[in-house]
Amino acid sequence: MALFRSRPxxxxxxxxxxxxxxxxxxAFLIWRxxxxxxxxxxxxxxxxxxxxxxxxxxVAGAGVVEPSSEVIDLGTALSGLVTAVLVRPGDYVxxxxxxxxxxxxxxxARLLEAEASIREASAAIAEARAAEAVAVRQLSLYRDIADxxxxxxxxxxxxxxxxxxxxxxxxxxxAQLAAARASRNRARVELNRLVVTAPISGEILRIDVxxxxxxxxGQQGNSSTPxxxxxxxxxxxxxxxxxxxxxxxxxxxxxxxxxxRGAADRQVRARFIRAEPQVVPKRSLTNSAAERVDVRVLQxxxxxxxxxxxxxxxxxxxxxxxxxxxxVRREGSAQ
Numbered sequence: 187m188a189l190f191r192s193r194p195x196x197x198x199x200x201x202x203x204x205x206x207x208x209x210x211x212x213a214f215l216i217w218r219x220x221x222x223x224x225x226x227x228x229x230x231x232x233x234x235x236x237x238x239x240x241x242x243x244x245v246a247g248a249g250v251v252e253p254s255s256e257v258i259d260l261g262t263a264l265s266g267l268v269t270a271v272l273v274r275p276g277d278y279v280x281x282x283x284x285x286x287x288x289x290x291x292x293x294x295a296r297l298l299e300a301e302a303s304i305r306e307a308s309a310a311i312a313e314a315r316a317a318e319a320v321a322v323r324q325l326s327l328y329r330d331i332a333d334x335x336x337x338x339x340x341x342x343x344x345x346x347x348x349x350x351x352x353x354x355x356x357x358x359x360x361a362q363l364a365a366a367r368a369s370r371n372r373a374r375v376e377l378n379r380l381v382v383t384a385p386i387s388g389e390i391l392r393i394d395v396x397x398x399x400x401x402x403x404g405q406q407g408n409s410s411t412p413x414x415x416x417x418x419x420x421x422x423x424x425x426x427x428x429x430x431x432x433x434x435x436x437x438x439x440x441x442x443x444x445x446x447r448g449a450a451d452r453q454v455r456a457r458f459i460r461a462e463p464q465v466v467p468k469r470s471l472t473n474s475a476a477e478r479v480d481v482r483v484l485q486x487x488x489x490x491x492x493x494x495x496x497x498x499x500x501x502x503x504x505x506x507x508x509x510x511x512x513x514v515r516r517e518g519s520a521q
Contacts, residue, residue, distance in 0.1 A: 233450045233504035239443055243509035245436050247483075249426035249444070251490070251501045253417025255386055260414040262288060263379045265403045268395055273414075275393055279384045285414055286395060288380040297373035303366035310359035318352035388418040391499055422490045422497055424456060426505045427483035430465060440508040442488050447502045454496070456488035456505070 235244055266288040273285050392415040395401060401413060424444060428436055438461055445453040462485040469483075486507070490497055497503070 235506040239506050244506045245432045245509050247426040247428045247505050249424045249503045249505055251424050251497045253419050254423045255418035257415055257417050259412035262401045268397050268399050273390050275390050277390045280387045283384045285382045290380045293376045300366050300370035307359055307363035307366050314356035314359050318356050321349035321352045388416045391415040424488050426486045430482045433484040435509040437508045437510045443506045444503050454491055456490050459487040459489050461486050
């Protein structure tokens with residue numbers, strides 16, 4: 187009986203020990219799972235206003251770099267196989283410079299046919315004119331005879347008919363010559379249209395066509411992209427979107443402080459060009475689920491200075507623009 191009473195109790199002796207060990211393990215796991223709250227430098231410096239705008243009223247906006255001419259999408263006026271691509275991305279071309287060539291063998295064959303038709307029609311005109319001259323002279327001889335009985339009436343009528351037929355042949359040959367010349371001019375025009383040229387002086391931004399590919403007139407290239415994209419990149423422009431809620435605060439005409447995404451410390455001063463007259467729906471630039479896409483934006487166009495490759499077409503930028511004083515805004519809203 188004494189032995190049984192000295193045996194340890196599970197609820198009084200063992201269970202408290204297990205509980206203490208469990209608490210210790212839980213505390214250790216919680217300590218190991220705590221996040222590292224050590225302060226570190228951010229991987230990317232956020233955009234910020236500097237200089238005179240650092241402590242002044244300002245409006246922030248996001249924008250995209252574009253050519254000063256905007257992006258020009260080039261296609262082809264005539265369908266066919268591409269025989270040569272004469273430029274590369276990054277080339278700076280002048281207005282009228284050939285960009286790519288479409289197969290022109292069929293058009294050149296039609297041009298040769300038109301030139302042969304011109305020669306044939308010219309020969310027919312010469313022959314018709316000679317026959318007409320003979321018929322007219324014969325008719326004149328008959329009409330100049332003083333004695334009407336010397337020449338029968340049938341001979342005169344036949345001479346008149348020969349002259350009329352010769353005149354008709356000449357007119358028909360002249361019409362054929364005009365048609366052949368029109369065909370030749372059309373072939374020459376199509377021959378020129380088979381060479382796609384630059385509409386302006388600018389930089390080749392993208393090429394989506396290669397020799398041997400078939401290009402379709404009036405359609406775009408692969409993946410719904412144009413065959414060639416180009417634009418005037420000297421200078422570059424930036425299109426800045428200002429939310430409609432902030433549009434009335436912008437001091438139009440003021441310069442903007444612009445920095446590329448990922449390089450907030452490299453800022454340039456952009457010159458105001460114009461404000462687009464139409465407020466348009468906002469484009470998604472951050473791909474954030476919290477970004478509003480039901481707002482409209484005022485688009486401001488600024489000219490970027492030469493920055494040694496800091497900005498490229500299609501690049502996203504952050505911009506800060508001076509805001510109008512509050513008194514001016516109140517007067518404008520009252521009017």
